[in-house]
Amino acid sequence: MDSRRLRYLLELARLGSMRAVADALGTTTSTVSQQIAVLGRETGAVLVEPEGRRVRLTPAGRRLAAHAVTILAAIEAAQADLDPGADPAGTVRVSGFATAIRRSLLPVAASLGESHPNVRLIMYEHEPAEALALLAGNDVDLALTYDYNLAPAVFDTGLAVTPLWSTPWGLAVPAGPRAPRDGDTPAVFRAFRRYDWIGNSRNPADERVVRTLSSMAGFEPRLTHEADSLDLVEELILAGFGVGLLPADRPARPGIRLLHLSGPEVRLRAYAVTRHGRSTWPPVTLLLHLLTGRLLE
Template sequence: MDVRRLRLLLELSRLGSMHEVAAELGTTTSSVSQGIAALARDARTPLVEPDGRRVRLTPAGHRLAEHAVTILAAVDAARLDLDPAAEPAGVLRVAGFATGIRRSLLPAIDDLARTHPQVEVRVHEYEPGEALDLLARDDIDLAITYDYNLAPASWRTDHDVVPLWEIEWGLGVPTSQQRSPFTAYADHDWIVNSRHTADEEVLRTLASMAGFTPRVVHRIDALELVDDLIVAGLGVGLLPRGRTSRRGVTVRPLRDPQVKLRGYAVTRRGRDRWPPLRAVLERLAHG
C-alpha cells in the first residue's frame, strides 16, 4: 500500500471531510478522492461510504486508519532517524478539562507557535471520562485528564500516561463561618461535579471516614458557580486551594487525609512517535 494514500485515509479519519483533507495537505479534493479509491482497491474492501453530501469511513476504513497511525509513525520515525532536524507538522486534536488546558496546554501551544509553527493544536473542553472515550474512538490524539489520590483512575492497557502535576483541594465554605472540623458539615447540603464522579467519590470517602453520609443536593460543573452557591448559603463543596475564589468563599485545608487532584497527559500506546504529538508531550512533561 502507498503510504501517501494511507496518509490521506488517516487525515480523513481525523478531519472528517475530503475538502478539509485537501486543504490540509495542499492538494485537490479530486486527488484525495482518487487516492482513497485506489487505496480501497489495494485493500480489496470499501473504505468510505456516503453520508449525506459527505462520506464517512466504513468499519474497515476505521481499522485501516488505525493501522495507518502505526505505519506512518514508523515511516516518520525512520525519516527522523535520517533527518533529526525534520520539522513536526500537522493537526493535533486535544481534549481536556479547563484547569489542565489553562495550566499545561496553553503554555505548550504558545511555545509551539514559536518553535514549530506548522503544528496546529485544536482544543476541545471535556471532562476526563468524555475525553478518554474520544481517545478510544480516535477522535482525538491527546487527552488531558485528572483523578484524585482518594479516587484513582483506572487506566486501559493501551494507555500511555504521563503525570503532570498535583493540586491540593480543600473544603469551600462561607468566609463568615468559623473554622470547624469536617464532621461539623454532616448536616449541610453538598455540591459536587455534574460531569465527573471523581470528586463525589472523594467526598463520600471523606464523609465515610468522618462517620456520616453527605447530602448531595447540587451538581455543578463550573467552579465559579460553586462559589456562587456557597456564598448564597446553598451548600458547601470541595474546591482547589490556591485558586482565587469569589469574595466570601474560604477554602479550608483538609488533613488526615489530604486531598490532591492529579493531572495527566494520556495517549494511545505507541502514538507518541508521531512528531507533533511528541513535541506537545515533551512540553507538557517539562512544563
C-alpha cells in the same frame, strides 16, 4: 500497483530511454523493461509503445506518469511525517479539562506556534471520561485528564499515561465566625455534616472523594447540587446552597473560606494520556515534551 514501479515509469517519462533510467536507478535495462511491463499488467493498460529502437509512453502511460508525481510525493511526505527524527508537522487534537487547558496547554500553544509553525493544535474542553472516550474512538490524539489520590483512575493497558502536575484541594465553606479551623480532614467534614454538598455534574470522582471522607467522619453526605464550573460552585456556596471541594491554589472569593485538609490530604493529579502507537508520532512527542518540560521551569 507497486509504488516502486511507478518510479521506473516516472523516470522513463523524464529521461526518455530505458538505458538512461537503468543508469539513473543503478539497475539494468532488462529490469526496467520488466518492471514497466508488470506495471502495465497491474493497471490493465498499455503504457509504452515502440518508437524505432527505443520506446515512448502511450497516452495512458503519460497520464499514469502524471499521477505518479503526486503519488510518490505523497508517499515521501508520509514517510517523512512518520519518521521519529523528522521535524514535527501535523494537526494534534487535544481534549482536556478546563484547568489543564488553561494551566498547561495554552502556555505551550503560544510558544509552539513560534518554534514549530507546522504543528497545529485543536483543543476541546471535556471531563476525563469524555476525553478518554474520544481518545478510544480516535477522535483526538491526546487527552488531558485528572483523578484524585482518594479516587484513583484506572487506565486501559493500551494507553500511555504521563503525570503532569498535582495540586491540593480544600473544603470551600461560607466565611463566618462559626467556620472551624483547618486541620484533621474528618473533623472538618464532621463540622458540615448538616449542610448540603455540591458535587461535579460531569465527573463522579468528586462525589467519591466526598463520600469517602464523609464516611471517615461518620456520616452520609447529602449531595444535593451538581456543577461543573468552579465559578458556579463558588456562587452556590455564596448563595447558601451548600459546601464543596475547590482547589487550594485558587484564590477564594470574598465571603468564602477555603479550609485546608490534612490527614488525609485531598490532591488532584493531572495526566497527559495518549495511545501507545500515537505517542511516537513526532507532533505528539513534541507536545508531551513541552507539557512535561514546564515542570522544570
